[in-house]
Amino acid sequence: xxxxxxxxxxxxxxxxxxxxxxxxxxxxxxxxxxxxxxxxxxxxxxxxxxxxxxxxxxxxxxxxxxxxxxxxxxxxxxxxxxxxxxxxxxxxxxxxxxxxxxxxxxxxxxxxxxxxxxxxxxxxxxxxxxxxxxxxxxxxxxxxxxxxxxxxxxxx
Amino acid sequence: xxxxxxxxxxxxxxxxxxxxxxxxxxxxxxxxxxxxxxxxxxxxxxxxxxxxxxxxxxxxxxxxxxxxxxxxxxxxxxxxxxxxxxxxxxxxxxxxxxxxxxxxxxxxxxxxxxxxxxxxxxxxxxxxxxxxxxxxxxxxxxxxxxxxxxxxxxxxxxxxxxxxxxxxxxxxxxxxxxxxxxxxxxxxxxxxxxxxxxxxxxxxxxxxxxxxxxxxxxxxxxxxxxxxxxxxxxxxxxxxxxxxxxxxxxxxxxxxxxxxxxxxxxxxxxxxxxxxxxxxxxxxxxxxxxxxxxxxxxxxxxxxxxxxxxxxxxxxxxxxxxxxxxxxxxxxxxxxxxxxxxxxxxxxxxxxxxxxxxxxxxxxxxxxxxxxxxxxxxxxxxxxxxxxxxxxxxxxxxxxxxxxxxxxxxxxxxxxxxxxxxxxxxxxxxxxxxxxxxxxxxxxxxxxxxxxxxxxxxxxxxxxxxxxxxxxxxxxxxxxxxxxxxxxxxxxxxxxxxxxxxxxxxxxxxxxxxxxxxxxxxxxxxxxxxxxxxxxxxxxxxxxxxxxxxxxxxxxxxxxxxxxxxxxxxxxxxxxxxxxxxxxxxxx
Numbered sequence: 194x195x196x197x198x199x200x201x202x203x204x205x206x207x208x209x210x211x212x213x214x215x216x217x218x219x220x221x222x223x224x225x226x227x228x229x230x231x232x233x234x235x236x237x238x239x240x241x242x243x244x245x246x247x248x249x250x251x252x253x254x255x256x257x258x259x260x261x262x263x264x265x266x267x268x269x270x271x272x273x274x275x276x277x278x279x280x281x282x283x284x285x286x287x288x289x290x291x292x293x294x295x296x297x298x299x300x301x302x303x304x305x306x307x308x309x310x311x312x313x314x315x316x317x318x319x320x321x322x323x324x325x326x327x328x329x330x331x332x333x334x335x336x337x338x339x340x341x342x343x344x345x346x347x348x349x
Numbered sequence: 350x351x352x353x354x355x356x357x358x359x360x361x362x363x364x365x366x367x368x369x370x371x372x373x374x375x376x377x378x379x380x381x382x383x384x385x386x387x388x389x390x391x392x393x394x395x396x397x398x399x400x401x402x403x404x405x406x407x408x409x410x411x412x413x414x415x416x417x418x419x420x421x422x423x424x425x426x427x428x429x430x431x432x433x434x435x436x437x438x439x440x441x442x443x444x445x446x447x448x449x450x451x452x453x454x455x456x457x458x459x460x461x462x463x464x465x466x467x468x469x470x471x472x473x474x475x476x477x478x479x480x481x482x483x484x485x486x487x488x489x490x491x492x493x494x495x496x497x498x499x500x501x502x503x504x505x506x507x508x509x510x511x512x513x514x515x516x517x518x519x520x521x522x523x524x525x526x527x528x529x530x531x532x533x534x535x536x537x538x539x540x541x542x543x544x545x546x547x548x549x550x551x552x553x554x555x556x557x558x559x560x561x562x563x564x565x566x567x568x569x570x571x572x573x574x575x576x577x578x579x580x581x582x583x584x585x586x587x588x589x590x591x592x593x594x595x596x597x598x599x600x601x602x603x604x605x606x607x608x609x610x611x612x613x614x615x616x617x618x619x620x621x622x623x624x625x626x627x628x629x630x631x632x633x634x635x636x637x638x639x640x641x642x643x644x645x646x647x648x649x650x651x652x653x654x655x656x657x658x659x660x661x662x663x664x665x666x667x668x669x670x671x672x673x674x675x676x677x678x679x680x681x682x683x684x685x686x687x688x689x690x691x692x693x694x695x696x697x698x699x700x701x702x703x704x705x706x707x708x709x710x711x712x713x714x715x716x717x718x719x720x721x722x723x724x725x726x727x728x729x730x731x732x733x734x735x736x737x738x739x740x741x742x743x744x745x746x747x748x749x750x751x752x753x754x755x756x757x758x759x760x761x762x763x764x765x766x767x768x769x770x771x772x773x774x775x776x777x778x779x780x781x782x783x784x785x786x787x788x789x790x791x792x793x794x795x796x797x798x799x800x801x802x803x804x805x806x807x808x809x810x811x812x813x814x815x816x817x818x819x820x821x822x823x824x825x826x827x828x829x830x831x832x833x834x835x836x837x838x839x840x841x842x843x844x845x846x847x848x849x850x851x852x853x854x855x856x857x858x859x860x861x862x863x864x865x866x867x868x869x870x871x872x873x874x875x876x877x878x879x880x881x882x883x884x885x886x887x888x889x890x891x892x893x894x895x896x897x898x899x900x901x902x903x904x905x906x907x908x909x910x911x912x913x914x915x916x917x918x919x920x921x922x923x924x925x926x927x928x929x930x931x932x933x934x935x936x937x
Binding site for chain 1 (some may be wrong): 617638
């Protein structure tokens, strides 16, 4: 049983402030790693925004997740420059190495893999990001090497 | 005083610049008259990161490329210790030397004027290079109408893609009735292949903030929003610092520089939706809704954020503003072509030798950028095409490389200027696959409001996918040509209206590639995996590596004898091709 954490923005009033919805969802996701139903309900209670509307917004934007992710979120860039420089092969290599397809999390909850539209590091293509760190000019095997460093605990 | 700087933007950091900085810090700490060590943003030579610049006491600048931490010791000993610059590592000097001198010296930097030269986290450095002087000039002149006229006269057009005259947008917003108005900075740089906005925000955030305050003064807005992609954490970090510093110095807030004008800026993090680059969708997103575009008119200039008059401009557009205010409309409109004034920043990526940011006057040709400035195609391959304008743009073939870059000339090719992403392609790039790649993108990013955008792009993607997988049918090209104008004409916003462009331009210039996929079931670029056939040549030494790598047991052969691939069993996964050290596996 998990303890139900309340928001740091508890007791604030958001009625009529629909513009706060996306920042609130972002904050909830930062705190929990994903959007838990309880917290969506809490935002609904605090703001009066219908739950269906909140769910609609949460599922519209690529940033929001309704499922938990692993400790390390591995984002493989599939922008144009990365695509022409072998991003597909790079994805295949890390997926094969970790044994999970794109969009899934490893059984030990350590790694989640996702593809992203563009990291804006086009001159370093192909690139990938693990949590906050960006890695560029990767070959499939170099990408696997980076993942191995995280697996061995050499990077965190 | 000698100064050592390290470029610490996302691209530099990804290349290891933080380790270089730490190494320099440690080594320099031990020296008697240690020079200043500073962080800067991105000078735009992304292919040479990590970059270290040494500015000698006499002002001569030396830019060193690919300085990994292990090179730091020698750099300090020879350049700083003995006063002998290391020629082999030099990429550029202010004295006209360095291996890649042309890359920077051929540029004309207005937007990127401070990028890589100043510490982006220091407002003092920005002020020292003339920062906030433009704001002062504007406030002292007390003539917002005159300011709008200067912007119109300068000919500056929106750098986000559509290319609407910035001054006109300001005028409409200024004239719109209402006392509460807004400025929005569109920093939701979503075009894959474009990264100039990220770089400007990371390297010179104050220029954008100053541009916004000036815009606020021009139209009579007290509040501004910067809508920035959540994927750009470094840009968000530096913008947050810049806004706080500007507030502290009285450039932002109530009663700016002793005037009666107030301006407040809020940062809004985007949540990952390409369509939010469209202005009405972006407004929806700031209002906390799904980012779905609405019908225009009314344009945001009359009814925008919270139904109030709003001017939405792009990052690069704002960065131009202080420069135009200081140097005048003439200085700006003397650069460029008849209808496209000033400079444009291009993000060079793909199969180019020198990838990074290039700012050049409008009117330069594609050839000059690709070959004269960026060193041509990587690995001496053949130049095939450039993709301009991202998912809304198109592929311009090598035959048209003398096309000059301005809004109208690029439109004529079927591509668009867009935000200035230029992805270069060589003969190994399959143009059908590129069209499929972009349709996959637009199909995913369509907000779903308009039927033809939602379903039309999906159908186009299905057709393109089956062509690249060898399952194309007779009439598929015609089907694409039939669907494309319908998607264009039946969509509300730019996303749908331009989504077919990548297909139309590749069909226009590379139709034979489509036909090869359809009739011969072959990919001329040897890219589409399912259309390949792998065979083993006589160069095979019988090392058995490929045999072991083959997951389906399609390869047979004895040690030291030429192996054979059983085509009936082969799943064309390409593993044998990757493991062969002798290049003895041919693909066709």
